[in-house]
Amino acid sequence: MQVTDTTIDNLAHLARLRFNEDEKGSIKKDLQNMIAFVEQLKEIDTTGVEPLLHMSDTENVLRDDVIKGSISREDALKNAPLKDEEFFKVPTVIKK
C-alpha cells in the first residue's frame, strides 16, 4: 500500500491530530515502513484459517448483573482539565 499525503491527512483528521510539513514527511516514511512490514503477512496463504478475534483462550467472561464499583463524583471529576462541581466541561459542541 502506498502512503500518500492524503492518507496522512485523512488519518490525522480521524485522530484529531495536526502535523507540520516536516512532521508529515517523517510520519509518511515511518508509516510506509510499518505497513510494508505488516504486509509481509499477506504472503502467507491463510485460506480456511478463521480470523483470530482474541489473544487469550478464555471465552464467555460474563459477570452477574450487580451494582458495584462506582466512584464519587468528586473523584470522577478530579482529573478533568475543565469542570464545575457537577459536570465535565468541553468547548461548545453545537453552535448557537
Next chain:
Amino acid sequence: MEDKYEAVIGLEVHAQLQTASKLFCGDSIAFGAKPNSHVSPITLGHPGTLPKTNKKAVEYAIKLGLACNCEIEENNYFARKNYFYPDLPKGYQISQHTTPICKGGFVKIKTTEGERNVQLNRIHMEEDAGKSIHDRDDDYTCVDLNRAGTALVEIVTEPDLHSSDEAYQYVTELRRLVRWIDICDGNMEEGSLRCDANVSVRLKGEKKLGTKVEVKNLNSIRNVKKAIDFEIQRMINIIENGGTITQQTRSFDASNDTTFSLRDKEEANDYRYFPDPDLAPFHLTKDFINKIQSSLPTLPNQLIHQYQNEFGLSDYDAAQLCDEKHTADFFQSTIQFTQHYKAVANWITGPIRQYLNEHHLSFETILLSPKTLAELIKIVDDGKVNFSVASSHLLPLLMKENKDPLQLAEELNLLQVSDSNELEEWVNEAINKMSDKVVEYKKGKKGLIGLFVGEVKKLSKGKADPKIVTALLQEKLK
C-alpha cells in the same frame, strides 16, 4: 401528486435494557441520578480498566431476538466503533459489528390495510453514550456520563416501511413487545426507547432507492409519524420543483412539527471497526438459548388470537386486553375463577380501566383481586345486583379493599329487588307519573316500555330487577 411517489422508510430503534448495572461495569443505570454520580473508572475510560460483559444484558437481547423471530448468533464478539465526541469517554463505542446477536426476523404490525410483517435486518448490543448538555453554560458544553455504558439493543429494520402510519404501528408494536417481555420500560420521554428514521422517496415502480435523510430526536411515537410525514412532503416538493435531495442528518422540531438539517453527510463515516481486545468473544450454546426461549411469556399476538378463537372475544376486546402485559395477566388470572370471558373482558376494558385511569393507577399495582372480580361478575350474572349498580357503587369500594361482593351489596342495601310487592309500588308510581306516555303506549308505541323500565330503575335506585319489572309493566299496561 403524492400518488406518483412511494416513501421508503427504515427505522433504527435503540432500547435501553432494564438491567440493574451497565453493560460492561457495575454502575447503576437508574434514571434521574445526580450528574456524574453513576460512574466508575471503566465508564470514564481510564487507562488500565477492563470491561466485563453483563450476562443479563445478553439474555435480554436474546429474549427480544426470539420474540422477533430472529436467528440467534451463537458466536459473538464486541467491536470498537471509533469516533470522537465529548460524551463518548473512551473515543470508541463498544458495539457489535459483523456478528449482531440477532439476525433477520420480523415484527407483525396491523394497519388499516391489514396485518403485515416488517422485516428486521438485525438486533445488536452496544453501550450508550453520555449526555451533552448545551444550554447550561454559554461558553461550554457540559457532560454527564451517568448514561455512558448503559446496555442498549439497536433494532434495525430493512427499508421495509412505506408510510408514516406503518412506522407508527411498528414503533407501537415494538414498544409493547419490549415492555411485554420486560427488558425495557419503553419510556420515550426519558429516552429509554429512541427512534431514528431513514426516509427516502422514489417514483412508484422505481427500483433504485432515493437519497435518504436520517431524522433524529423523535421522542414520542406521534413525533415519529409527524417527522416522517413532514420529511416525505419536503422531499416530494424538492423533486417536483426540479431540485435534488441532499443526504443529511436532520432533527425534528416538536414546536412546529418540522425537521431541520443538523449536518450534511459529505462522505461515509470511517469508524475503523475492529474486535475489542479487552473483551473475550462469547459463545451461546443451544441449551442457553432454549432456556431463554422457554422463559418467554406468551406474546401479545398469540394471546389475541387465542382470546378470539378460544374465548370468542371480539377483535377489539382481545386487542384491548393485550395492550400491555399486566392487563392481560389480570384477565388471565380472573378467568381461573370464571368462564364468563366476555364479562371479564368488559369489566377490565370498561369500568376497571376507567377507575384506574381516573386514579392514576395501573393493572400492575391493582388491589382488586381476580377472585373478587369473578365473584362480582357472578352476582351480576345471578341477577342479584345489576351491572350499573355493581360498576358504579360496588367496584369503587372493591378497588380499595377486597370484600365479598355479595355481602357488601347486602350491607349497602344494593341487592336487586325481585319481590313483586315492592316492585309493584315502583311500577305503579312510574305509571302514574307518566300517564301521557301510557296513552301512547296503549295506542301501540310499544317501544316506550324501555322508558317505563328506566323510570322504575330510577325510582328504585337501580335495585329493581329489570326482567321482572318489564313483565309486570307489560301485564299492567295491557
